[in-house]
Amino acid sequence: MKKRLMPIVTFITALLLIAVGCSQSPQAKEAPHQTKNGSSSKKGNLPNIKILATGGTIAGADKSKTSTTEYKAGAVGVDSLIQAVPEMEDIAHVSGEQIVNIDSQNMDNKTLLKLAKRVNELLRSDDTDGIVITHGTDTLEETAYFLNLTVKSEKPVVVAGSMRPSTAIGADGPSNLYNAVKVAAAPEAKGKGALVVLNDRIGSARYVTKTNTTATDTFKSEEMGYIGTIADDVYFNNIITRKHTKDTDFNIAKLKKLPQVDIIYGYQNDGGYLFDAAAKAGAKGIVFAGAGNGSMSDTAKKGAVKAVKNGLAIVRSTRTGNGAVTPNREFEKDRLLASNSLNPQKARILLMLALTKTDDPERLQTYFNEY
Ligand code: GLU
Numbered sequence: 001m002k003k004r005l006m007p008i009v010t011f012i013t014a015l016l017l018i019a020v021g022c023s024q025s026p027q028a029k030e031a032p033h034q035t036k037n038g039s040s041s042k043k044g045n046l047p048n049i050k051i052l053a054t055g056g057t058i059a060g061a062d063k064s065k066t067s068t069t070e071y072k073a074g075a076v077g078v079d080s081l082i083q084a085v086p087e088m089e090d091i092a093h094v095s096g097e098q099i100v101n102i103d104s105q106n107m108d109n110k111t112l113l114k115l116a117k118r119v120n121e122l123l124r125s126d127d128t129d130g131i132v133i134t135h136g137t138d139t140l141e142e143t144a145y146f147l148n149l150t151v152k153s154e155k156p157v158v159v160a161g162s163m164r165p166s167t168a169i170g171a172d173g174p175s176n177l178y179n180a181v182k183v184a185a186a187p188e189a190k191g192k193g194a195l196v197v198l199n200d201r202i203g204s205a206r207y208v209t210k211t212n213t214t215a216t217d218t219f220k221s222e223e224m225g226y227i228g229t230i231a232d233d234v235y236f237n238n239i240i241t242r243k244h245t246k247d248t249d250f251n252i253a254k255l256k257k258l259p260q261v262d263i264i265y266g267y268q269n270d271g272g273y274l275f276d277a278a279a280k281a282g283a284k285g286i287v288f289a290g291a292g293n294g295s296m297s298d299t300a301k302k303g304a305v306k307a308v309k310n311g312l313a314i315v316r317s318t319r320t321g322n323g324a325v326t327p328n329r330e331f332e333k334d335r336l337l338a339s340n341s342l343n344p345q346k347a348r349i350l351l352m353l354a355l356t357k358t359d360d361p362e363r364l365q366t367y368f369n370e371y
Contacts, residue, residue: 047129047185049092050122051177052115053078054143055102056136058173060165069214071165073136074101081134084166085174085181092130092185104136104161107143109258109352115143116150116252123153130156130184134177137161137210137218140196144205145346148194148244149353149371150252156189159205160197163216172199172216179230186234192227193244202228206242206371209321209343223322223341243371250353259284259355261348264300266290266319272303275314284359285313285351289344294318294325296336305334313337313364315351317344327365335361340368 053059055074059081062071078096088094099115115133122128135143144159151157160180162173180197183189194205196219203221212218221227227238262278264286278286286307290296294316296304304314317339318325324341331338339347347368354367 046092048127049088049094049130049132049181049184050128051078051082051094051096051132051134051181052099052118053081053096053101053134054099054104054107054111054115054136056104056134056138056140056161057165058134058136058160058162058176059101060162061167062165063167065167065169068164068168071167073103073165076166077101078134080166081173081177085178088178088181092181094181099133102136104139104143107136107139112143112146113252113255113258116147119147119151119157120153120253123151123155123157128155130189131158132177132180132184133157133159134180135159135161137163137198139345141205141209141219142345142349144194144196144208145349146353148205149248149350150250151194151245152251154191154246156184156186156192157194158184158189158197159194162198163214163218175200182230183228183234188234188236191245192236193240195227197230200230201226202230202234202236204238204240206240206244206346207341209346211321248353248371249357249367252353255356258352261285261287261351261355263287263289263344263348266296266300268297270297270300272299272301272306275300275303275307275312279307279310279312283312284355285315285348287315287317287339287344287347287351289319290316290325291319293323293328294331294338296331301334301336304336308335308361311359313351313355313359313361315339315347315364315368317342317347319344337361337365337368342368 059076060071060073061075078098082096140161158180160176164171176198196203196208198219199217204227207221207224210218211220228236260283262283264274315337325338327338
């Protein structure tokens with residue numbers, strides 16, 4: 001009887017040993033952590049990634065698990081966001097800091113400056129290898145582009161958000177945050193400017209935009225394409241040709257305030273009076289979201305030309321969502337500038353920063369051609 005049991009006991013013991021071996025994570029066995037473009041870091045030598053939380057849906061909560069549009073954004077703090085994804089500890093040393101906890105439609109110039117200054121301060125230190133910013137998706141691209149122009153470091157800066165609140169079935173926040181940390185920890189992410197990570201895609205802050213009110217694949221980069229993807233590993237496929245981070249003229253270290261720049265939308269039967277109203281309210285610049293190739297009705301143009309004569313900078317962008325707005329002689333002679341391929345909300349960000357350097361229309365246009 002005993003003799004017949006022996007092989008069975010040996011077999012079970014062997015199975016148990018294999019099972020114990022398999023249950024250890026690769027990191028626990030000190031195997032290198034790999035990203036496909038060649039990066040590799042050991043568990044004991046993981047990068048330090050700081051998560052700066054600002055609110056949004058990724059920090060949103062509701063009593064109902066099925067509610068994806070009715071919830072309170074900015075309800076959950078950075079510690080809870082980190083605790084929800086303990087797997088991040090396998091790829092980075094993660095720590096958090098709460099900058100604000102707001103809906104991103106309430107993000108203002110003062111908070112933008114505060115955030116960018118903090119990012120620069122952290123990245124100057126050897127203790128921080130990369131930064132992830134959690135943010136509401138509504139104005140995420142504006143903050144990301146502002147950072148793209150004002151961060152003075154090559155270290156990765158990744159902005160992430162989510163479309164479903166943390167309490168929802170199928171919440172996309174945890175995987176977006178995990179992926180954002182993975183990208184921030186990847187050496188290949190260095191020197192690429194501010195990046196936007198949602199829905200397994202990596203977008204450049206210069207090109208990516210929110211395209212859908214509720215869908216999880218809302219961030220698209222239709223004309224230029226994503227610059228990378230995350231499929232367990234991080235893959236970069238594209239390069240950024242526009243000036244960013246260390247190569248820009250903008251240094252916000254001593255800046256207390258940004259000049260007021262407003263956006264005016266073009267439509268049939270519009271009037272020039274909105275330009276007067278913006279000027280009266282203190283605007284130093286106006287972005288016009290024109291139809292087509294930044295076209296303007298005669299009445300809107302009258303208002304814009306008057307504003308230029310009064311010293312305001314006017315930049316024509318487009319409400320179409322894609323394509324470049326070209327200078328065109330008709331507008332150049334009146335010093336009405338062209339946004340190139342920047343959408344209105346990003347053209348506003350660049351114009352605010354450009355106006356801290358110059359009010360000369362020619363120099364302003366150069367920024368739109370190069371950035
Ligand atoms: N409107 C909110 C915000 O932008 C929620 C949208 C979101 O984060 O997806 O913060």
